[in-house]
Amino acid sequence: xxxxxxxxxxxxxxxxxxxxxxxxxxxxxxxxxxxxxxxxxxxxxxxxxxxxxxxxxxxxxxxxxxxxxxxxxxxxxxxxxxxxxxxxxxxxxxxxxxxxxxxxxxxxxxxxxxxxxxxxxxxxxxxxxxxxxxxxxxxxxxxxxxxxxxxxxxxxxxxxxxxxxxxxxxxxxxxxxxxxxxxxxxxxxxxxxxxxxxxxxxxxxxxxxxxxxxxxxxxxxxxxxxxxxxxxxxxxxxxxxxxxxxxxxxxxxxxxxxxxxxxxxxxxxxxxxxxxxxxxxxxxxxxxxxxxxxxxxxxxxxxxxxxxxxxxxxxxxxxxxxxxxxxxxxxxxxxxxxxxxxxxxxxxxxxxxxxxxxxxxxxxxxxxxxxxxxxxxxxxxxxxxxxxxxxxxxxxxxxxxxxxxxxxxxxxxxxxxxxxxxxxxxxxxxxxxxxxxxxxxxxxxxxxxxxxxxxxxxxxxxxxxxxxxxxxxxxxxxxxxxxxxxxxxxxxxxxxxxxxxxxxxxxxxxxxxxxxxxxxxxxxxxxxxxxxxxxxxxxxxxxxxxxxxxxxxxxxxxxxxxxxxx
Amino acid sequence: xxxxxxxxxxxxxxxxxxxxxxxxxxxxxxxxxxxxxxxxxxxxxxxxxxxxxxxxxxxxxxxxxxxxxxxxxxxxxxxxxxxxxxxxxxxxxxxxxxxxxxxxxxxxxxxxxxxxxxxxxxxxxxxxxxxxxxxxxxxxxxxxxxxxxxxxxxxxxxxxxxxxxxxxxxxxxxxxxxxxxxxxxxxxxxxxxxxxxxxxxxxxxxxxxxxx
Numbered sequence: 001x002x003x004x005x006x007x008x009x010x011x012x013x014x015x016x017x018x019x020x021x022x023x024x025x026x027x028x029x030x031x032x033x034x035x036x037x038x039x040x041x042x043x044x045x046x047x048x049x050x051x052x053x054x055x056x057x058x059x060x061x062x063x064x065x066x067x068x069x070x071x072x073x074x075x076x077x078x079x080x081x082x083x084x085x086x087x088x089x090x091x092x093x094x095x096x097x098x099x100x101x102x103x104x105x106x107x108x109x110x111x112x113x114x115x116x117x118x119x120x121x122x123x124x125x126x127x128x129x130x131x132x133x134x135x136x137x138x139x140x141x142x143x144x145x146x147x148x149x150x151x152x153x154x155x156x157x158x159x160x161x162x163x164x165x166x167x168x169x170x171x172x173x174x175x176x177x178x179x180x181x182x183x184x185x186x187x188x189x190x191x192x193x194x195x196x197x198x199x200x201x202x203x204x205x206x207x208x209x210x211x212x213x214x215x216x217x218x219x220x221x222x223x224x225x226x227x228x229x230x231x232x233x234x235x236x237x238x239x240x241x242x243x244x245x246x247x248x249x250x251x252x253x254x255x256x257x258x259x260x261x262x263x264x265x266x267x268x269x270x271x272x273x274x275x276x277x278x279x280x281x282x283x284x285x286x287x288x289x290x291x292x293x294x295x296x297x298x299x300x301x302x303x304x305x306x307x308x309x310x311x312x313x314x315x316x317x318x319x320x321x322x323x324x325x326x327x328x329x330x331x332x333x334x335x336x337x338x339x340x341x342x343x344x345x346x347x348x349x350x351x352x353x354x355x356x357x358x359x360x361x362x363x364x365x366x367x368x369x370x371x372x373x374x375x376x377x378x379x380x381x382x383x384x385x386x387x388x389x390x391x392x393x394x395x396x397x398x399x400x401x402x403x404x405x406x407x408x409x410x411x412x413x414x415x416x417x418x419x420x421x422x423x424x425x426x427x428x429x430x431x432x433x434x435x436x437x438x439x440x441x442x443x444x445x446x447x448x449x450x451x452x453x454x455x456x457x458x459x460x461x462x463x464x465x466x467x468x469x470x471x472x473x474x475x476x477x478x479x480x481x482x483x484x485x486x487x488x489x490x491x492x493x494x495x496x497x498x499x500x501x502x503x504x505x506x507x508x509x510x511x512x513x514x515x516x517x518x519x520x521x522x523x524x525x526x527x528x529x530x531x532x533x534x535x536x537x538x539x540x541x542x543x544x545x546x547x548x549x550x551x552x553x554x555x556x557x558x559x560x561x562x563x564x565x566x
Numbered sequence: 567x568x569x570x571x572x573x574x575x576x577x578x579x580x581x582x583x584x585x586x587x588x589x590x591x592x593x594x595x596x597x598x599x600x601x602x603x604x605x606x607x608x609x610x611x612x613x614x615x616x617x618x619x620x621x622x623x624x625x626x627x628x629x630x631x632x633x634x635x636x637x638x639x640x641x642x643x644x645x646x647x648x649x650x651x652x653x654x655x656x657x658x659x660x661x662x663x664x665x666x667x668x669x670x671x672x673x674x675x676x677x678x679x680x681x682x683x684x685x686x687x688x689x690x691x692x693x694x695x696x697x698x699x700x701x702x703x704x705x706x707x708x709x710x711x712x713x714x715x716x717x718x719x720x721x722x723x724x725x726x727x728x729x730x731x732x733x734x735x736x737x738x739x740x741x742x743x744x745x746x747x748x749x750x751x752x753x754x755x756x757x758x759x760x761x762x763x764x765x766x767x768x769x770x771x772x773x774x775x776x777x778x
Contacts, residue, residue: 067747140744146721147704147746237723240705276610283620305707306718307725312639319635326627329591330620336598338611343603351599355592362584369638371576371645374569375714378707378742444711446742449750
């Protein structure tokens with residue numbers, strides 16, 4: 001094969017064939033459809049948040065009616081959790097897991113495809129609430145009963161919301177099945193479990209939690225449905241408390257479903273741009289598994305103030321989560337110390353993730369103490385806490401992965417200058433928006449209110465200004481992506497000097513991913529092993545080797561030796 | 567204030583620990599960024615594990631988690647159990663969208679509508695007050711930020727808790743569980759007065775009859 005075969009070249013001009021995209025079982029198509037759809041939802045539900053923040057710029061201002069405000073916060077929360085962060089977390093797995101384990105595709109491609117259509121349908125059903133007479137659902141993203149029964153919320157919005165959540169839960173379950181089965185069945189020869197990159201492990205534990213959590217959400221939606229047809233059943237205490245338990249049995253693992261894949265992104269980005277292997281691979285894998293197991297026993301900390309939960313037990317289990325979380329942070333920092341850091345856009349996002357998520361994590365440990373939770377529960381302190389984990393954490397981790405894998409997925413390079421502008425504006429906007437919310441919550445600001453006491457005015461004005469900066473920063477992302485797709489420079493197969501298998505094929509990868517075979521797999525960084533062995537060989541053979549055989553992708557003119565059986 | 571003092575005790579324990587951990591991580595991170603930037607032209611380390619440091623770190627994390635969990639459990643137990651028997655009972659009922667406070671011993675009810683009339687819960691200082699909290703319709707949550715205390719009100723169920731107000735004062739509280747369209751109006755006041763003034767107030771209210 002010639003040396004240019006795997007090098008940078010423009011993708012062939014091809015008309016987009018909608019029917020082909022809509023029916024393709026290629027994991028890359030399903031993955032990109034999922035991510036693209038989730039990003040469109042991100043813009044819509046993010047727009048809802050900006051509207052709410054504009055309304056909150058004044059204690060009493062009625063930019064929008066209270067009713068509309070209630071619809072917006074309900075759909076902002078529901079949308080971001082069911083239709084944005086969860087699908088992004090799982091969609092990254094659909095796109096990347098086969099590539100990172102050297103597989104030609106998913107084990108259950110049609111299952112993943114069905115999951116995508118459930119997601120798409122869920123979005124349409126949820127948003128269609130705005131077209132009904134009573135408006136969209138306005139009961140909050142966890143929609144406590146009996147408020148959401150037909151007695152207290154008679155409109156069709158809640159009905160549509162329940163249908164949408166059914167579909168979203170099904171979608172998450174099917175994505176999870178697909179990812180786990182791919183990892184079980186499709187790993188390349190010699191890609192043993194402990195040679196899978198950390199990102200793949202993060203997807204495995206995510207999918208495992210998904211298998212446990214999404215059925216509970218479906219069960220919770222069955223109760224919701226019962227409340228629509230027989231609200232009388234929910235006039236006494238027990239079914240209402242049942243609903244809360246069932247919902248949070250889903251609701252707590254899901255916050256780690258919305259977190260781990262981004263830990264995986266950050267780990268991959270840190271080692272690639274730090275130009276070294278990850279430090280503490282096995283403890284990190286162990287901590288992910290431990291985290292996933294423990295995440296199933298902490299749901300009651302959402303219910304400390306119900307007066308009907310075993311607070312001391314759930315406080316202990318929740319506080320214990322700081323142990324695996326600490327081990328993950330150990331891995332981040334130990335890899336950075338001794339690295340050789342190249343400050344490209346993906347690394348900037350990964351670095352910001354570390355202290356920002358830590359703010360969310362530390363405030364989370366505070367919320368795990370019932371005595372502190374009695375003050376913070378349901379206040380803006382909690383709003384600040386979970387936006388630090390989900391936005392300042394997960395979304396930053398996603399952007400680290402987005403800027404890292406964009407060249408691989410599209411075959412085009414993004415602009416570093418626009419990317420860094422996006423990064424700095426987003427970092428400033430995020431902290432100015434969500435930082436003051438801790439203080440507002442401490443001082444007595446409740447979440448889900450369109451009006452608030454005037455002594456909280458200054459804090460809210462600052463938060464609203466911060467949210468405008470977040471909105472502004474996203475324009476740089478849109479321009480960057482648009483410009484790259486239209487006339488960005490073509491991406492080589494391995495633009496970042498990567499460690500893992502996805503960089504051993506063209507950008508974008510062809511159907512079945514690795515037509516030229518794979519480098520030998522000896523560790524969780526097989527491509528790095530291969531490049532190092534070539535470098536070592538070149539160093540010994542230097543006098544005889546012609547200089548012209550310069551590398552295209554693998555650091556050498558030689559093609560990777562195909563493994564038997566691929 | 568029993569709940570407030572437990573909160574203050576625990577918060578002054580947690581906040582410095584959280585700040586310390588944050589600063590250590592931030593300082594380590596900044597050190598790594600400056601010391602190990604590619605511009606310095608060094609070679610990256612080949613190390614892939616810390617055989618001593620990592621288990622040591624795990625032990626420290628486990629120790630810290632145990633310490634925090636024990637303190638959290640103790641504070642919670644103290645907050646829930648430390649007061650003696652209640653010297654006055656008050657029933658709080660949340661409804662869409664306001665509150666009613668009922669003093670069963672003297673059959674006095676204070677009920678507001680939260681648009682023209684914000685209800686005030688009057689309590690005597692220094693006495694242990696036993697509250698029973700319920701809802702007439704959906705789930706509400708009774709939050710008094712000054713007390714650092716809130717609890718959810720469920721329909722068809724009573725939640726019990728005890729508070730003791732040490733000093734006279736006047737504070738506002740609110741509903742903290744989303745309960746429908748006018749959730750953000752569900753404010754109330756708490757006024758703590760000396761036992762003598764409280765008795766006088768209660769007698770005056772009782773004299774007006776149950777409908778007042």
